[in-house]
Amino acid sequence: MHAWPASEVPALPGKGRDLRIHDTATGGRITLDPGPVARIYVCGITPYxxxxxxxxxxxxxFDLVQRVWLDTKRQVHYVQNVTDVDDPLLERAVRDGQDWTELAERETALFREDMTALRMLPPKHYIGxxxxxxxxxxxxxxxxxxxAAYELDGDVYFSVxxxxxxxxxxxxDTEAMRLLSAERGGDPERPGKKNPLDPMLWMAAREGEPSWDGASLGPGRPGWHIECVAIALDHLGMGFDVQGGGxxxxxxxxxxxxxxxxxxxGEYPFAQAYVHAGMVALDGEKMSKSKGNLVFVSKLRHDGVDPAAIRLALLSHHYRSDWEWTDQVLADAVERLGRWRAAVSRPDGLPAEALVEEVREALADDLDAPAALAAVDRWAERQNTGGGxxxxxxxxxxxxxxxxxxxAL
Structure with a gap:
């Protein structure tokens, strides 16, 4: 599976700072010190x-993570998957009377278009x-x-x-895990499991659903978690730098x-840091496909919204925060984009070397994009009122x- 085209990343004078980032596993901030090639795996979409x-x-x-690393003169080995067969995709295809493969291909293509428009740097490996x-x-x-795994009525489960x-x-704790397992695709109530939390590794073929040759496992399809493990181990190996997602x-x-x-x-850990982005809400509830309360990038683009403004709207919130999308969030981003473009359109201006370092420091400090935006705002305000x-x-x-x-300004 192919990714999307990369936009050129300009080289800046000097060198960026090592990234200090919040790690979910330790509950605190750690300084990442990758080798010459930084390795990151980010879980991709289920394309429905x-x-x-x-x-x-x-x-x-996670695009910001890549950009911080590139500014330190490292290479970045970025891997992302596409869960192009899973229950939600199959259910949506049945609901809409579509072939599930056509649905997956169409939505993956749309995702590529959106990522290109938003100037997200593509993964080196984009694997379905x-x-x-x-x-x-x-x-x-x-x-x-x-x-470490066992069979149950033809399905194969991992023993946690x-x-x-x-x-x-x-x-x-165990009770919180059990509740979330039931909410997020697990089956803790299934009789016969050794532990209610045990996740499925291989689902035996079901009538009317796609299946593949599983060798000694029999016909079926993979579970959700083992998919990402196989891809990450194949392309990054153990102990890679960042495992990312929502x-x-x-x-x-x-x-x-x-x-x-x-x-x-037999090695530990799988990743050096587990980094998670906050949730985006609309009308007081988390945006989710199940609720249908979604604001789509493609719809905004087709309505004439500049993708740079969409990106500024995202950047105006710290990546770990939960926040709500509103018309005002977008209006503020459009206004900010206009001010910035006016400021850089002048033939000369105020010295900007200090600004470069301010933006670098803000992003190195747990990807503090709002602080980076504020630094550019200050430069643009002085530039638009007096210049240099x-x-x-x-x-x-x-x-x-x-x-x-x-x-892009």
Missing amino acids: DATHMGHAATYNA AVEAIPGIVPLVERLRDAG ETDPHFGGVSNL SDLAFPHHEMGASHAQVLT TDEGAPGLVSRTVDALLGV
Whole structure:
């Protein structure tokens, strides 16, 4: 599966700072110190309704991670999946009378268009669950053969008790895990499971649903968590720098995935940091496909909203915060974009070297994009009221905003 085209990232003078970021597993801030190649895995969409503002906010956060790393003169090895076969996708296809593969292809294509418009840097590897199945089956077989998985009416489940580190990503108690498991795709009430929290690794073929050759597992399709593990281990290996996604993925998805990988390899940890973006609400409730309260990037674009303004609206909120999308949020972003463009359109301006360092410091401090925006606001206000004589300043500001914030002025 192919990703989307990359926008050019301007080179800035000097060098950026190492990223200090909040790690869900430890509950505190850690300084990431990747080698020459920083490694990041971000969980992708289930393509039946893309791309709403919650998606955009999540991928914007991890785009900033990439940009901070690139500014430190590192390379970035970024991997993202597409869960192009799963119950919600199949259910939506049945509801709408569509072929599930056509639905997945259409929504994935729309997602690519939105990511391109928002200037999100693409992953090096963009892998669908279906194309990953040949690599998933052997992992499930290894877990079963090692006694870390068991069969139940033809399905194969992972035994969470085989990982001594289970629970160390989300740090939730058992009852909270059980409630979230039921809410987020698990089946804790199914009779016959060794532990209610045990997640499915391989679903035996169901009548009327797609299935694939599972070798000794029999026909079926993979569970959600093992999909990402197979892709991440194949392309990044153990101990990569950041596992990312929305905060609703901390449990069960990232918790289960870490346990799968740690039992498979005997190594710990799966990722050095687990980083989670906050949720975006509309009309007082979290945006979600199940509720249908979605604001779509494509709809805003088709209504003539500049993608740079959409991106500024996302950047105006700290990536870990929960916030609400409103017309005013977008209006403020449109107004800010206009002020910034007016400021950099002058032939000369106020010196901007200090601004570059302010933006760098803000983003290195747990991706504090609102502080970075405020720094540019201050420069733009002084520029628009008085200006200066530095002919290179407007261009430097424009390149800084592009390189570090992904906004084209």
